[in-house]
Amino acid sequence: MNAPLETAIEEAARLRGCLNDLVVVMAIPELWMGSEPPQIISTSLHVLVGMLHLDFAYVRMIDRDGRSPREFVQVPGQPELTSQASEITEALNRSQGDDYLKWPPNARLTLGGAEFSTAQIRLGLLGEIGVVVVGSQRFDFPSRSERLVLDVAANQVAIGLQQAYLLHEQKRIAGELDKRVAQRTSELASANEELAREVVERRWAEDALRESERASRLIVNTIPGLVAILSPAGEVEVVNPQIVEYCGRSLEELKQWGTSDTVHREDLPRAMLALMQSMASGEPYEFEVRLRRFDGVYRWFQVRGRPLRDTDGRILHWYALHTDIDDLKRAEEQLGLNEAFLAEGQRLSHTGSFSWFVDTNDVSFSEELYRIFEFERDLPVSLGLIATRIHPDDLPLLAEKIERAKVAGGELQYEIRLRMADGSVKYVHTLGRDANHPDGRREYLGAIQDITARRLSDEALTKAGSELAQMAKVMSLGVLTASIAHEVNQPLSGIITNASTCLRMLGAEPPNLDGARETARRTIRDGNRASDMISRLRALFSKKGVVAELLDLNEATREVLALSSSQLQRNRVMLRLELANDLPPITGDRIQLQQVVLNLVCNASDAMADVEDRQRLLIVRTERDERDHVRLTVLDVGIGLQPHVAEKLFQAFFTTKSTGMGIGLSLSRSIIESHHGRLWAGSNDGPGATFAFSIPRDQEHAADTTSIEGDS
Structure with a gap:
């Protein structure tokens, strides 16, 4: 959660706590009905200490009869301690002077060796009733919300004390009235007049009580929240204007919230259950519901209810505060x-x-x-x-x-x-x-x-690629072993035969010198033939870098077919060459292109290994292709290609052979693409398949041989 959102949540929580504290403070006067000033002050101090987590709360109350001021002290977890009142009085007089009307609103106070942050609030409009001093060891005490709660609490205490004085005065006047009636029966006229005066005073006291209630109601109406007052049974009695404005409904309509759509129907059972449990137990309730706005939109609210009890512990009212938390909920x-x-x-x-x-x-x-x-x-x-x-x-x-x-x-x-x-x-x-x-x-x-899996797979792939490349080369070498032996054996046999013939001709009488010379030339020709063949094979299977050259594709193809002739003969394959006479030269790597031709020829021969009902015909064709390209095509009459197989032929490691490794065609395509050409395959109209490649003929589009490696 980012900082602005955390601040908003903390501010919302602080505001809800402040509102709840204000509701509790405003409910305190109901507990003072008929109480004496000491009890009012003691109750107020107890509530403030617990609500604001104070270290002490002190009241100096001015006696109206001119006697010395009365002092009260409340500390957490202890009853009133009159012994500490004098210590606080001395500390206050010592640090701030004897006149409490001149005390500052906030000050630091040393008491018992400890430092306290204090707040002073006058009782009465001009402080004529007394002063309240509260202290906390928190350095930032009081906060704005705590100051607001203290001000409201002091106002309520002042109102309560005034009510107590009025009630006390009423009792005193009533007692005097009874005494006068008993003692001065003869003075009925004057007694009646006195009684009328007392009635006026009583009405004045009642008006004062009603004014106090009106002030309390005004506070509820001005709270920036939705407040409702419920009966002990949970029935709505009073709502503030904010609820009426939000819901767009009258008090009578809001009283029927349990059967209307004021509360979202999905939240209604939960709200009703929480309310009934709280009414039965007398414990505060708290739940979240969606309330219908005047425009039909439902928003989330937190509903918190607290009971107001009389001195006997009976619940007089329930005060419920509804706080809009829709934005917070969605956040x-x-x-x-x-x-x-x-x-x-x-x-x-x-x-x-x-x-x-x-x-x-x-x-x-x-x-x-x-x-x-x-x-x-x-x-x-x-x-x-x-x-x-x-x-x-x-x-x-x-x-x-x-x-x-x-x-x-x-x-x-x-x-x-x-x-x-x-x-x-x-x-x-x-x-x-x-x-x-x-x-x-x-x-x-x-x-x-x-990245463990990726590193291990990269290492395994690199190792496997190296091993597969080497295995492919070894396998290709194994396939050609018989052909190589056959092809090399022919010139060697010719050399031996010619050498023997040459010796006989030289040993004849007279020596046949012309015949010996011709035989020696044939011996040299066969030796060069064997040497060229070995050189080509060495280049084909070495890792030496390659050099592009201008070459005749027909000639390179014939050299490959010469190497493959023995294998084709063993497989009973009939080879038909259709090489174009006007084929232009190309620029490329002879060994790599011969490797591609060799791979296509061997694959075609293997594809016809199981053919018995027709002649095993292999056609190798060269021709001009469009866009100044040269094409080589290899056709067989083997098993052909299935459509789903043709799409995967050139993928690495895909093969249809039981002994194949699936890298020959993939490497062949890489070689052709490095020569700026393309390699493709397709099925014949009849049996078999066709493989072909096309590469540019001119020097401008020659392969970039600097990136080509010979160990395919």
Whole structure:
């Protein structure tokens, strides 16, 4: 939750508490009916001490009969202590003077060796009744809301004391009246006149009481909230204008709230149950409901009810305060939703967030980060605790990053290893950035992602790719072994035969020199043929970088087919060449392009291995293609291609062969694309399939051979 929202929530809570305190304070006069001034003061001090958590409350009341002022003291958890009253009086007179009318509203007071913040409130309009002094050891006492509660409480106490004086005076006058009636029967006329005067005074007292009630009602009506007064049975008796204005309904309509739509129908059963339980137990109630506004819109309200009791403990009224919390409710719901989204997103992405205060090293982890580090959820996090999870070899890196952040600030980004309690290793990526916290401290906010799976998969993929490339080369070499042996064996056999013939011709009488020379030339030709063949094979299977050259695709194709002839013969494949005579030269890597042709020819031969009902025909064709390209096509009459297979043929590791590895066509496509060409496949109209590639013929679109490697 961000700071503005927290402040708003605290302010709302403080305002609700203040309003509740005001309601309680305004309800206190009902407890004073018929009470004497000491009891009024004692009750008021007890309520203020408990409500505002005071350390003491003191009253100096001026006696109307001219006697010495009376003093009262109340401290938490103890009855009235008259012994402390004199100590407070002496402390006040010593620090602020004897005239309480000149005391400041707020002051610091030393009492018993302790320092207190005090607030002084006069009783009566001009302080003619006395003064109230309350104290707390909190330095910021009193707050504005506490001052408001104290002012209202002092006003209520003054009204209560005035009422008590009036009642006392009424009792005194009534007693004197009875005495005069008994003693001065003969003076009936004057007694009647005196009685009339007493009646007027009594009416004046009643008017004063009614004025007090009116003042209390005025306070309720001016409270910035929706207030209702209920009977002991829970029936609505009075509502302030704010409720009428909000609901747009009269008092009589609001009395029927239990059967109307004033309360949302989904919230009504819960509200009724809470109210009935409170009426039965006499305990305060509190619940949240949606109330219908005058325009039909429902808003959330917090409803809090408190009973007003008489001196005998009987409930006279219930005061209910309705506080609009709709904005707060929606903010809390949105905050909860955002937090849930964030937690789920962190869980799915294996990313946790952290906060680190640089000056104090205070660290906080999100829930996902606790899971990544495998810490107990309630365990306080510190840099020392984090270090216990860092791989020993990476501790210097962590120390370097922390020191750099403290000195230079800026962005943090690095990868580090964690060693868990079971000895396993995790890889994490950390990203953080410093910022100024609202309180002025330097704070790093960041995220840590568990990248163990990605690192392990990258390593495994790299290793597998290397192994597969080598295996593919070895497999290709194994397939060609027989052909190589056959092709190399032919020139070697010719060399031996020619050498033997040459010896016989030279040993004849006379020696046949012309024949020997011709035989020697044939021997040299066969030796060069074998040497060229071995050189091409060595380049094909070596890791040496390649060099682009201008080449004849027909010639390169014939060389590949010469190497493959033995395999084709063993598989009983009939080869038909349809090489274009006017084929233009191309620029490319001879060995790589020959590897693609070899792969297509071998695949076509394997596709016809199980064909028995027709001749195993393999057609290799070259021709001009559109856009100044040259095309090579390999057609077979094998098993053909299924539609769903054709889409996956060029994917790495996909194969239809039981012994295949699925990388030949993928590598072939990479080679052709590096030559700015394309490789594709399709089914024939009859049996079999067709594979073809097309590459540009001119030098301008030649392959970028600097990026081509020979170990495909």
